[in-house]
Amino acid sequence: MIAILLAAGQGSRLLPLTLSAPKCLVPVGGRAIIDHQLDACAAAGIERAVVVGGYRIEQVAEHLSARKGGPATELVFNPFWAAASSIGSVWAARDALRGPFALMNGDTLFDPALVAHAVADAQRGVRLVVDRLEAAEEDDMLVEVADGRVRAVSKTLSPERATHRSLGLVMSAGGGAYADALRAVIGADEGIHAFHHAVIDRLAGVDACGAIPVPAGAHWQEIDRPADIARWREEHQPS
Template sequence: MSDRPTTAVVLAAGAGRRLSPLTNRRPKPMVPVANKPLLEYVIEAASAAGVEEFVLVVGYERERIQTHFGDGDDWDVSIRYVVQEKRLGTAHAVSQAEPHVDGSFLVLNGDRIVEPAAVADVRDALADGDEAAAMAVTRSDRPRAYGVVTVRGGRVETIVEKPPRRADSEVINAGVYAFTPAVFDAVRDTEPSEKGEYELPDTVARLVDDGGVRAVRYDGGWHDVSYLWDLLAVTDDVLDRDGGAVDGTLAPGAGVDDRCVVAPTASVGRGAVVAAGTTVGANARIDPNATVERSVVLPDATVEAGAVLRDCVVGAGADVGANATVRGGTATVAVAGELHEDVRLGAVVGDDASVGGAAALAPGTVLGTDAVVGDGASVSGRVEDGVTVRRG
């Protein structure tokens, strides 16, 4: 086989429920890291690896994706869209692209940041071998959160998605694949999961048995935003890799660290401090004497005078009142009934939520979309969408 695929099918239909409330109004691939959607990093990496055509499989809140990326001209690529009307799993999503690909092709997760080398190496491995597929694998210190892979003789031997107990390996599926058209028959033969969904790791397991799957070792940067606190850690990592860009309006006496991203239309007031690891989105405002450390402030949000935020995500259009406090640090956070201990998360303020003056949010607090915290109130835990919490 000599042809190297230059078309990538990108899976971008999911809702990302574990990232609620940030995904209440945007699909997970549009969650911003350093003021750029996750999906944009995916397209840029694949383009740098020589991919010219993209088929984006979209579904949940797809207008957000289609409006942002259009036909791909701004990235010098061609983008087409396929709608997964019912979210029946990642293998089903791949199958939706069958009429739009010709020959071998790549498949990428739309919410994982990888380097161009991951894409190029997987593409070349398929072209240079005789397997039905190639797949990037990498190491993780929490393999049970992903697809755990065992490798023998350069080929995938087993793949187990999110094993419930002990992981047999620290090697995981990195979410970068190259397939021959044989994958479509394998998808049709894939059995549904307990949730009634058709999952790509199960399809890969069929290909392991049928035609073999080349394992491509990848040791470069690999970033996944599965939980709210991951957004802060991944933002930190991307700022380490790419550096900052401070383009907004800074008042005299404002202090902004070089390892920050401040959008051109954002503003930072007199005496305010924006510390390393922070991003400030379009039209967001950091008022005088506020302090924002290792935080993500989304577009159109306001942090009022004297507020102190650490390890915090402030949603789009949200308002944090004067002298409010998010002290940051570690907490135990419940997600979908599962407790996660010692995670570094000050608070999440959902889109269009409001935190009153002198209010205090304990570590691990999550405020839903349109939630309201009254002046002087102290809040911990999760506050659901639209709920108002008052002092006392």
């Protein structure tokens, strides 16, 4: 299995931390976000990672070359990082989508046990890791799950339908379903401005995506604003 890390963006909501460094290199608990992710992948047995960079990619290249241990990394450039949405970064890594993969947003921290659980559960088809929705937060990617299947994904999903939120972690056991759906979505009108979850929504429309619930006690945290860094510290580094 290959990990695909979407780490091309600047992260404007983390300014001024991202004024001179990409979001994936912002330190959380003394380690860059990307190091948290790669270490979690290594603990789950993933031995290779494709990192999609864009904003200040030279810093990402330098950081990866200095890393010791963990998955072997390949850095891929998304030249459209400032113009397209996250789907552009998935497109840049499309050569890695035919075999087994774990695709993740480059701004989310996962307990290593959570990634290991997702890897163990990715035995067939395409699956999305989801967390039970208690109270929706701003910018949540909302998911409708029924009978263990993803039925719809959208930030604008109605409250009556939304049952879970997405972690931005997509698992595939291999095959062409995800890559074919990606090509269809990005090739549509305004497709370059779609979130990469639109690929999952398309698969959900033909009952081709399962759901992997977050296991009890596992933690994850999207790092979108300075308050998210503080929240992670409170949970993982209590005084």
